[in-house]
Amino acid sequence: MMSPSYLDLRRRLTERDRSLREKVMSLTEAASLVKDGDTVGIGGSTLSRTPMAMIWALIRARRKTLTCARGITSSEGDWLLGSGACDRVVTSWFSQGIVWGISKVMRYYVESGAVRFDEWSHMAMGMRFKAGAMGVPFLPMRSMLGSDVMRQRPEAREMDCPFSGDRLLLVPALNPDVALIHVQRCDAYGNAQIDGLQFLDIDLAMAANRVILTTERIISNDQIRRAPDQTKIPFFAVEAVVEVPFGCAPHECSGAYEPVYEHMDYYTALVNNNPVDGMQEYLDRYVYGPASWVDYLNLLGLNALLDAARRGRSVSNA
Amino acid sequence: MMSPSYLDLRRRLTERDRSLREKVMSLTEAASLVKDGDTVGIGGSTLSRTPMAMIWALIRARRKTLTCARGITSSEGDWLLGSGACDRVVTSWFSQGIVWGISKVMRYYVESGAVRFDEWSHMAMGMRFKAGAMGVPFLPMRSMLGSDVMRQRPEAREMDCPFSGDRLLLVPALNPDVALIHVQRCDAYGNAQIDGLQFLDIDLAMAANRVILTTERIISNDQIRRAPDQTKIPFFAVEAVVEVPFGCAPHECSGAYEPVYEHMDYYTALVNNNPVDGMQEYLDRYVYGPASWVDYLNLLGLNALLDAARRGRSVSNA
């Protein structure tokens, strides 16, 4: 995570083919764009708009030594740690969600020293992606100061403001090698629309050297061009588009479905009971076992998915 | 324009009643919220979404010694200079628009030394509002360096980045006393939706100590709450809501109307021929003369307005 020079950062963009071209592919093909050791920015937050299908595909592709960065980390973080795909987490919070409490999987790997957990405040995570998106090496902010969270992060620097004399914290840009982002809809080129909560996703997309989009559905470029002020991520930031309905399950996708709570209950009970063997059982059965993401969804059960979709619609129609 | 301390800046927000309350008023009432000497941020850009009706009302209220800040300044800047309302402009560009060329009104007042023209790059204007919106005293950027634009702005400071060693320019936050912003629609509380080009308006709104919104139409709060991800300015930033159809004329409002080109032709010919007397004639006839904004619009002519609206719709339906 040594930050590259400004010219290197620019070069990584300009080396890519940024023309308006189709980039629809399978989860497996998209997974091959991520290399061992990459820094991976993960879109969404907690149980919302998590790119679960893409993470599932990365684990099946046996990726190793990834550094994973997300504003708020939830059970997708468990998967990444428990599978051995990720050995470093950069986040402000890591738990399975308030309903299920603290992640025993996170505790096992972090307390044993196998995985590094770099804690930043949520706003600091946001500022780091924003700095990355803006092409500047840092941004100034006014929190984390005085706390032990700051003391553990020598990567950030205190500064006395040359204008005001105020003490500020400068947080370094975070430019992931790749961002995984799930959206409600995008076109075949990667022009993406996002409904509801945006979290850190726009800055993350622009900070990353390339974006892998998964989407509930692919729409035509004509539809995008009819409402260009609704495009949130431009096509030239995007390297892959994968259509994956229910691509966030068992997490939620705003307006489409709420979390599959039954499965979250089952999952958390299993892995918290035994973070190693329980997780292995889960991975074997749900990640390595199924022939496809649709098969994974089948294991969750059509009834549970339709219920989650009914709840998701009722929320957005409230 | 000495920047206030961070605590003063916060105090100016917390002193305001920021509850969800109706704040619909007339142009005249809204104009009384602006004091002589205030720094006024102006929304929109060039001929687009310019809060013309509000500027018209400020001139009628005989405001003086305003400092006016806008990304790109056009004929509304002429009005402010020619009326004596404004004696300092902070902008990246001041012209009447490419079609009519350089503003003779601007030239007259700036070259004679009567008005100060602080030039920043367009991105610097954006960064200054963004810093103001974020509550930080500056933001770093990588342009203006090495140029005479920078040399004329000792308010900005060069810095060698403590992370990368890169030379950066730190531009100071700009927190206007008040922002004037025209939107397509908002509710009576000031929750605003903006279609099409956003320019610097969102950062400007959050940087300002208070916002005066003019709007093509007031919609219900229920309509706002049906699509909260379309709200671009939150009610608590807003101090006044004024419903003013054709509130940008003779400039344009995206999706509603294009510029009233005939009137722009007439206006620019008049004032460029004689920046003082021509402007006085224009102000007497079009600003001080009419009993109301609707009377101003009547002078532009219903036919011209309907034509501008027809062109505006045809663009958004293209």
Next chain:
Amino acid sequence: MPSTGDYTASELLAVMSSRLLEDGQIVFAGVGIPLLAATLAQGLHCPSLTILFEGGVIGPVIEPGKLPPSTNEQRCTIHANMVLGSTDVLLLLQRGYVDVGFMGGAQIDQHGNLNSSFIGDPARPKTRLPGTGGGNDIASLAQMIVAMKHEKRRFVENVDFVTSPGFLRGGNSRRDSGLPAGGMYRVVTDLGIFGFDDETKRMKILALHAGITVAQVQENTGFQLAAAPDMGVTEAPTDRELEFLRRLDPDRLYTA
């Protein structure tokens, strides 16, 4: 119909902290008790209170029985006035728009510092807790109300790790660290309501709940607590408050 005295510790926390909010305020609320308490306040005595959520929500309407499981999910956005980016909503704290930050706490110390990162030595922690989330940002930039259970292991002299700053080492140490705004305002527990000394910034008892003694509080606190000279006794939750709460959280998601 609930009868007075018949309520859980969580209900007591929610009611007591809701009373600290004032109409017209903008409150940055965490999930759980803070969310319940803010909604209760809005329903009963602060009709124009505005709630913000870290996920990126301004002014939602929380419907009874449809409590969101976190502040980052679509349920939080129902009938909201605005949905915006997480960074942008956190920046409202930094810009100075927020009157009150309102959170739960796992561990607090005499100066109001909160720990949600480590139990034990951070270098070799006994327990790795979830971390700060937006807690550090909220506590750094706003006046804080913290609602938490009063237990000796939670009320310690100095937290193992300052995740979210209170008054740091007391005195002016918070301001001198670069945090000129905000700070701990009130801690609400199932035993009483606590404030901080203007000079030393040490926690002190402002009021006790009916039937609670200073000795009881001290027994459950890992440091010496002074009592304000005008220490009072809180008024027990009213039927109206409890009824509202129970309609709001019929499944006792947060009030069990």
Next chain:
Amino acid sequence: MPSTGDYTASELLAVMSSRLLEDGQIVFAGVGIPLLAATLAQGLHCPSLTILFEGGVIGPVIEPGKLPPSTNEQRCTIHANMVLGSTDVLLLLQRGYVDVGFMGGAQIDQHGNLNSSFIGDPARPKTRLPGTGGGNDIASLAQMIVAMKHEKRRFVENVDFVTSPGFLRGGNSRRDSGLPAGGMYRVVTDLGIFGFDDETKRMKILALHAGITVAQVQENTGFQLAAAPDMGVTEAPTDRELEFLRRLDPDRLYTA
């Protein structure tokens, strides 16, 4: 049908600069000739060229006869792929997404510096020009193509005021000022096409339009211009190019 040789200086500029663009590039284009030239390139030899406008537009489709009067108006947004904030679109330059910045120029000097701020001493200017707009940002952060009329008063040894940086004082002065990326790539005029020496960063003639001599160019230039050893002659605008241009701008808004 236009016949070769029958075109205006503006048409010549548009055609010659359009040929410098390559397919797949992302071009940040100003209004006027740059917009015309980029659209012409897109229509004839760069089908997947992406145009950005300073107003906040990515990938618009410019319809013949409906040219926008500036890059800040709704006409610019027709059938675009994305509309975003002005700061955000300018930040794409800083992030490194843009291959070519493409502007007109009022005054340029031997090192490619542009002046659009002052004529005469900036302290007591004879003429206050409109200023930089996004020009400084584009020229600071991208490879530049500038299209302008070739006149002695516009091609000066050193501009009165560096509004938009070229190579500043030549050599490494641009890089040393904190501008490691971008720089002047080509200047296109009605007399020829110009580049910059790799070492000195002084302007040099790369090619002349048919019938133009070095002496003619020198006569219209306020500083000494070297000619590249392999100096060529440009191919005249083709009927296809001129037809496309005239369909695009039938009212000769930018090509009179």
